[in-house]
Each structure stands twice: as C-alpha cells, then as structure tokens.
Amino acid sequence: xxxxxxxxxxxxxxxxxxxxxxxxxxxxxxxxxxxxxxxxxxxxxxxxxxxxxxxxxxxxxxxxxxxxxxxxxxxxxxxxxxxxxxxxxxxxxxxxxxxxxxxxxxxxxxxxxxxxxxxxxxxxxxxxxxxxxxxxxxxxx
Numbered sequence: 355x356x357x358x359x360x361x362x363x364x365x366x367x368x369x370x371x372x373x374x375x376x377x378x379x380x381x382x383x384x385x386x387x388x389x390x391x392x393x394x395x396x397x398x399x400x401x402x403x404x405x406x407x408x409x410x411x412x413x414x415x416x417x418x419x420x421x422x423x424x425x426x427x428x429x430x431x432x433x434x435x436x437x438x439x440x441x442x443x444x445x446x447x448x449x450x451x452x453x454x455x456x457x458x459x460x461x462x463x464x465x466x467x468x469x470x471x472x473x474x475x476x477x478x479x480x481x482x483x484x485x486x487x488x489x490x491x492x493x494x495x
Contacts, residue, residue, distance in 0.1 A: 357425075359464075359466075364418070374413065381406040389401075437469070440465075441470065447462030448463070
C-alpha cells in the first residue's frame with residue numbers, strides 16, 4: 355500500500371507539472387527575462403506571469419513528486435510511513451477542495467487513505483511480533 359501511495363503521489367505531481375507547464379508556456383519568455391525578479395507591484399498582487407509560475411514550478415507539484423518518491427522508496431524497503439503523513443495529506447486535500455473547485459485536490463484522499471491503512475497494518479504487525487517475542491521468552495524461562 356505504501357509503494358502505491360508513493361506512486362500515486364508521484365503521478366499526481368508529474369501530471370500537475372506537465373498540464374500546468376503546457377498551459378503556461380506563453381509565460382516562459384517572461385520568466386527567462388527575469389520579469390518575476392523584484393516585481394514593481396509587490397508580492398501582494400500577482401501578475402498573470404507570476405500566477406503562472408506559482409501554478410507550475412512554484413506549486414506543490416515538485417514537492418509532491420519528491421514526497422511520493424520517498425514514500426515509494428520507504429515502502430519498497432518494507433518501512434512504514436507515520437500515519438500523520440496520511441492524515442496531513444487528507445486534511446490538506448479536503449481543505450483545498452472545499453475552497454477551490456473544480457480541482458483535483460480531492461484525489462489526495464486516495465494516497466492519504468493508503469498511507470493511514472499501511473501505518474495501521476504495520477503497527478498491528480509490530481504488536482503481534484512483540485507478542486510472539488514475549489511468548490518465546492516466557493517459554494525459555
């Protein structure tokens with residue numbers, strides 16, 4: 355489950371980046387000219403070029419790919435991910451979807467649920483393993 359959650363997160367990040375970069379490509383020349391450096395209008399009011407940046411390279415897409423890569427790597431190493439990561443992703447997905455629609459934020463609930471379930475399974479297996487260890491100790495005594 356952890357590996358699939360990581361893969362889904364990576365897919366979501368890559369898809370977000372590809373779609374938004376294609377949609378924002380007309381702004382690339384402005385970015386390369388340095389139009390985003392020290393904007394005269396300040397940071398409070400975004401230009402279309404600035405908004406395109408925050409929709410693409412400055413968005414959650416890159417960190418989501420990185421997070422998904424780490425989660426998948428941990429899963430392939432048979433390591434569990436803390437449940438709070440799943441809960442945080444789920445809360446973020448719900449909160450963002452509540453204020454911005456239509457958006458794919460709600461799809462974060464899928465990897466969030468997988469991470470929470472995987473964490474619970476890992477905790478249950480750990481408890482069972484500890485129980486078997488104490489049974490062996492009791493038998494040896």
